[in-house]
Amino acid sequence: MASSPAPAERVQSVYVYEAPVRLWHWINALAILALCVTGYLIGKPLPAIGGEPYAHFLFGKIRFVHFVSGQILLVGFALRVYWAFVGNVHARELFFIPVTRAPFWKEVFYELKCYMLMKKSAKTYAGHNPLAQISIHLLFVWGIVFMLVTGLALYGEGEGPGVIHTLFTSWVIPLFGESQDVHTWHHLGMWVIVSFVIVHIYAAVRDDILSRHSSISSMVSGWKTFEGGRPRH
Amino acid sequence: MATETFYDVMRRQGITRRSFNKFCSLTAAALGLSPAHADEIRHAMETKPRLPVLWLHGLECTCCSESFIRSAHPLAKDVILSMISLDYDDTLMAAAGHQAEAIIAETIEKYDGNFILAVEGNPPLNQEGMSCIIGGRPFLEQLKEAADHCKAIISWGSCASWGCVQAARPNPTQATPVHKVPGLADKPIIKVPGCPPIAEVMTGVISYILTFDRFPELDNQGRPKMFYSQRIHDKCYRRPHFDAGQFVEHFDDEGARKGYCLYKVGCKGPTTYNACSTVRWNGGLSFPIQAGHGCLGCSEDGFWDKGSFYDRLTDINGFGIEANADQIGGAAAGLVGAGVIAHAAASAVKRARSKDAPSSDTSKNTHEDA
Numbered sequence: 001m002a003s004s005p006a007p008a009e010r011v012q013s014v015y016v017y018e019a020p021v022r023l024w025h026w027i028n029a030l031a032i033l034a035l036c037v038t039g040y041l042i043g044k045p046l047p048a049i050g051g052e053p054y055a056h057f058l059f060g061k062i063r064f065v066h067f068v069s070g071q072i073l074l075v076g077f078a079l080r081v082y083w084a085f086v087g088n089v090h091a092r093e094l095f096f097i098p099v100t101r102a103p104f105w106k107e108v109f110y111e112l113k114c115y116m117l118m119k120k121s122a123k124t125y126a127g128h129n130p131l132a133q134i135s136i137h138l139l140f141v142w143g144i145v146f147m148l149v150t151g152l153a154l155y156g157e158g159e160g161p162g163v164i165h166t167l168f169t170s171w172v173i174p175l176f177g178e179s180q181d182v183h184t185w186h187h188l189g190m191w192v193i194v195s196f197v198i199v200h201i202y203a204a205v206r207d208d209i210l211s212r213h214s215s216i217s218s219m220v221s222g223w224k225t226f227e228g229g230r231p232r233h
Numbered sequence: 234m235a236t237e238t239f240y241d242v243m244r245r246q247g248i249t250r251r252s253f254n255k256f257c258s259l260t261a262a263a264l265g266l267s268p269a270h271a272d273e274i275r276h277a278m279e280t281k282p283r284l285p286v287l288w289l290h291g292l293e294c295t296c297c298s299e300s301f302i303r304s305a306h307p308l309a310k311d312v313i314l315s316m317i318s319l320d321y322d323d324t325l326m327a328a329a330g331h332q333a334e335a336i337i338a339e340t341i342e343k344y345d346g347n348f349i350l351a352v353e354g355n356p357p358l359n360q361e362g363m364s365c366i367i368g369g370r371p372f373l374e375q376l377k378e379a380a381d382h383c384k385a386i387i388s389w390g391s392c393a394s395w396g397c398v399q400a401a402r403p404n405p406t407q408a409t410p411v412h413k414v415p416g417l418a419d420k421p422i423i424k425v426p427g428c429p430p431i432a433e434v435m436t437g438v439i440s441y442i443l444t445f446d447r448f449p450e451l452d453n454q455g456r457p458k459m460f461y462s463q464r465i466h467d468k469c470y471r472r473p474h475f476d477a478g479q480f481v482e483h484f485d486d487e488g489a490r491k492g493y494c495l496y497k498v499g500c501k502g503p504t505t506y507n508a509c510s511t512v513r514w515n516g517g518l519s520f521p522i523q524a525g526h527g528c529l530g531c532s533e534d535g536f537w538d539k540g541s542f543y544d545r546l547t548d549i550n551g552f553g554i555e556a557n558a559d560q561i562g563g564a565a566a567g568l569v570g571a572g573v574i575a576h577a578a579a580s581a582v583k584r585a586r587s588k589d590a591p592s593s594d595t596s597k598n599t600h601e602d603a
Contacts, residue, residue: 043559044546045478045496045497046478049477049479050479050487053473053474056479057476057477117583157464161462170453174454177534178504179503179504180539184546184558187546188558191559191562194566195569198566198573199573202573202576202577206577
């Protein structure tokens with residue numbers, strides 16, 4: 001990035017991602033990785049192992065890891081929603097979409113055109129651009145809510161009558177039809193998350209390379225550095 | 234037509250008045266009630282009529298009746314002859330033709346608002362119900378008329394509870410489960426799903442209604458909790474193999490001989506609410522998983538439309554072709570991956586080009602990532 005600096009071009013830094021947000025991001029990433037791997041294996045178990053059943057607890061362990069990761073995801077999500085209220089302005093980008101603001105939509109379409117390689121330059125944002133904001137909100141935030149609710153409903157099935165059963169299982173299963181349908185939708189939800197992760201990582205890496213600001217390192221340090229001029233937002 | 238009370242039945246079966254009085258006193262003592270309550274029990278036994286039941290048959294295969302007559306605890310004969318007054322059941326009754334049909338009208342008139350309507354099967358709604366004709370008129374009419382006058386409805390089996398095979402896609406006759414029939418009187422409905430339901434579950438439900446004069450506690454889908462609150466999987470005797478990760482891969486492999494878990498050959502035990510793994514069938518002899526075959530999920534809504542009985546991932550209809558979650562999701566993720574690669578290549582080409590042109594340096598992408 002060592003291009004000859006013009007007088008106006010100097011590196012500036014903005015503190016975007018606060019520590020709880022960064023911690024949440026990486027714990028979430030690990031939890032989702034564990035959930036996808038174990039979830040896939042629950043749907044399609046590994047080849048059977050021999051011996052006596054009392055000597056093994058493989059599938060039980062896989063399910064245990066799935067449930068623990070799911071609970072970490074749940075607690076993390078709850079704290080993240082809390083942080084959206086008490087954190088800085090960037091902490092609420094994913095949760096509060098200014099859908100009633102016309103300029104917001106104009107910028108969404110502008111970003112779309114940039115990603116379709118129809119526009120050369122893009123505007124600079126300290127946090128997420130409007131397109132990223134809305135796609136994360138729809139696919140990730142609501143995707144995670146969907147996975148948490150269906151996941152808890154399925155967990156409540158195994159646990160039997162109790163708090164989780166009353167709060168989730170009792171209404172989610174009739175809503176989808178029957179238990180098997182909830183399993184199927186939960187499984188489809190995993191693929192939505194996987195698709196999101198692919199796009200997310202790609203966009204982050206691409207941005208890091210192509211743009212004049214830091215992208216990946218900002219989720220580690222919290223600081224986003226901009227070459228030449230501060231961002232508008 | 235019988236308006237027999239419980240006392241009448243006991244007398245008919247050779248129990249003396251003296252024994253009956255003793256029974257009432259002992260029952261009061263056993264229940265921890267004061268001696269005065271013995272009179273109340275006696276009064277109830279002498280005046281309470283046996284519960285009249287109309288057992289109607291719509292579109293069905295009679296497997297519910299077949300199951301019912303095999304009940305061991307209590308014996309079906311005790312239920313029919315001593316506990317309820319089964320006024321009409323075209324399969325079990327001696328009368329036939331117009332005489333049989335006349336009994337329905339008579340029961341409705343005599344016990345208006347006081348009889349139980351047991352429905353086996355369901356009515357088809359298309360062609361004004363012409364796909365199921367009983368005694369010269371659509372079953373739909375007969376059902377509605379009986380429902381108008383009954384006290385409560387028992388939906389026997391998956392047909393009456395969910396729709397079952399005749400309601401499977403594309404459901405040409407529009408067979409409709411009892412609780413969804415438009416214009417049906419708003420009466421309490423108890424669902425006893427299964428194809429068929431377990432005999433002891435059927436007689437158990439009737440025994441409960443008779444003993445306590447009310448429905449057993451129902452879950453929010455209308456099934457008695459006492460039999461349908463747990464999955465087959467929760468009490469399956471092969472569950473240790475599931476937790477260990479020991480599965481039958483094929484029906485002829487070593488795992489099948491050793492009685493491993495049938496999850497990978499499509500057992501629907503983990504998603505099926507029924508009492509098979511505890512009550513079992515044929516007097517507690519066995520149940521499908523014990524016989525080496527996975528559960529089909531016959532007591533679940535729409536189990537015919539979920540694709541193969543031998544796959545865990547069931548088909549998702551409505552995508553034009555039948556595909557399961559992994560095929561659809563995997564294809565979507567693959568498309569996204571391919572799109573990402575194509576986009577990366579296009580971005581690289583575009584950047585290389587703009588590097589060639591010196592003027593583009595100031596208009597470099599500075600947008601933010603996801």
